[in-house]
Structure formats: C-alpha cells, structure tokens
Amino acid sequence: MRGVAAGLGFSLIDQTKIVTAASELARNTLEHGGGGTCRLEAVAGSRKGIRLTFEDQGPGIPDLSSP
Amino acid sequence: MGDFLLVTIQVDMHDRLAMTLQDDLTNLISRTGSRGVLIDISSLDMVDSFIGRMLANIAQMSRVLDARTVVTGMRPAVAITLVELGMSLAGVHRADRRAGDGAAPGRAGAAEYHERGGGRGRGRRRRGGSRGRGRRRCR
Numbered sequence: 563m564r565g566v567a568a569g570l571g572f573s574l575i576d577q578t579k580i581v582t583a584a585s586e587l588a589r590n591t592l593e594h595g596g597g598g599t600c601r602l603e604a605v606a607g608s609r610k611g612i613r614l615t616f617e618d619q620g621p622g623i624p625d626l627s628s629p
Numbered sequence: 630m631g632d633f634l635l636v637t638i639q640v641d642m643h644d645r646l647a648m649t650l651q652d653d654l655t656n657l658i659s660r661t662g663s664r665g666v667l668i669d670i671s672s673l674d675m676v677d678s679f680i681g682r683m684l685a686n687i688a689q690m691s692r693v694l695d696a697r698t699v700v701t702g703m704r705p706a707v708a709i710t711l712v713e714l715g716m717s718l719a720g721v722h723r724a725d726r727r728a729g730d731g732a733a734p735g736r737a738g739a740a741e742y743h744e745r746g747g748g749r750g751r752g753r754r755r756r757g758g759s760r761g762r763g764r765r766r767c768r
Binding site: 564574575579581582585586589 | 675676677679705706710713714
C-alpha cells in the first residue's frame with residue numbers, strides 16, 4: 563500500500579498517514595465488523611489520488627444522538 | 630545507576646506478540662529491578678493506535694514498578710501522524726540520541742540522551758539470546 567502511494571507521488575508524511583489510517587480501518591473492520599474487505603484504487607483524473615474502501619457487515623455504531 | 634532494558638522493535642507486531650512483549654517487560658523489570666526501558670522504534674515506519682496503546686501500557690506498567698519508559702528513534706513522519714491522529718503516548722518519554730553517540734544505552738544512561746517533551750506513541754521482534762527482548766547493561 564505504501565508502495566502504491568509512493569508511486570502515485572505522495573510525500574513520505576502522506577504515505578505514513580495513509581498506511582496508518584488504513585491500519586486503523588483494517589483493525590476496526592476485523593475487530594468490530596467481523597471481517598471484511600479492503601479495496602485499494604488509484605484515482606486518476608484532474609487530481610491524482612488513492613482511494614481505500616473498507617467494507618464490513620458488522621452492526622455499526624448506533625446513532626447516539628437520535629431519540 | 631540502575632539498568633536500562635533495551636528493546637528494539639523491528640517488526641509488525643500482532644496482538645499476541647504485543648501482549649507478550651508487555652508481559653515480558655513487566656516481568657523483567659520486576660525481576661531485575663531495572664530503572665527503565667528503552668524502546669527503539671527507529672525501524673517502524675508506522676505507529677498506529679494499537680502500537681501506541683502498547684507503548685503507553687508499557688509505560689504505565691513500568692511506572693508502577695518505579696521504572697521509566699523512554700522511546701527513541703521515532704521517525705518524523707510517524708511523529709507528525711501521531712500528533713494529527715490525536716494520539717497521546719501518555720507517560721512515555723521520548724529521547725533522541727545525539728549524533729555520533731555510539732555508546733550503548735546502558736553506558737550512556739540518562740545523561741547522554743537529549744530528552745524532549747514528555748508524555749504525550751515492520752520487522753520481527755527478535756527473541757532469545759543476548760540480543761533478544763531485554764538486553765541488560767550493567768553499570
């Protein structure tokens with residue numbers, strides 16, 4: 563993942579943020595979501611970027627603000 | 630001056646390994662009467678909340694045993710990310726070796742380390758042998 567980010571031209575600091583965020587999301591997906599998937603896409607176009615999509619089938623977090 | 634235990638983290642730690650490290654260090658501190666733990670994370674290109682919690686736990690447990698935890702070698706990108714994540718390594722002191730300091734931590738003790746800020750945390754952790762988790766330096 564870091565390699566992909568580096569290849570897309572992300573700075574070292576941004577690479578670190580990306581992989582750290584991914585680690586957190588992966589952990590949540592596993593621990594609270596009962597497992598899931600992660601999709602990594604390079605985004606092309608006017609702005610280059612990386613898209614990480616984590617999906618699970620877990621119960622989610624209840625909306626504490628709703629009555 | 631008491632002993633400092635030196636731990637070099639060089640790997641991605643999975644949960645069980647992290648728990649093992651915490652337990653091992655606590656036992657070692659208690660058994661050897663060490664004054665502190667020096668954790669070298671210079672090999673880590675990422676520290677997430679899991680590792681951060683582990684470091685904070687180690688700091689807490691060592692403090693209960695009247696020892697100190699010092700983390701050294703944190704990469705700048707890691708430090709910046711931790712700050713932006715809002716992660717506080719509570720109770721963990723950070724230290725950086727001065728350039729050219731080739732002395733072993735035990736020999737250097739606290740004096741040669743420049744301490745900065747207090748308290749606000751992919752390899753393979755080596756096991757066994759004198760180069761394993763707790764390297765004791767006698768003073």
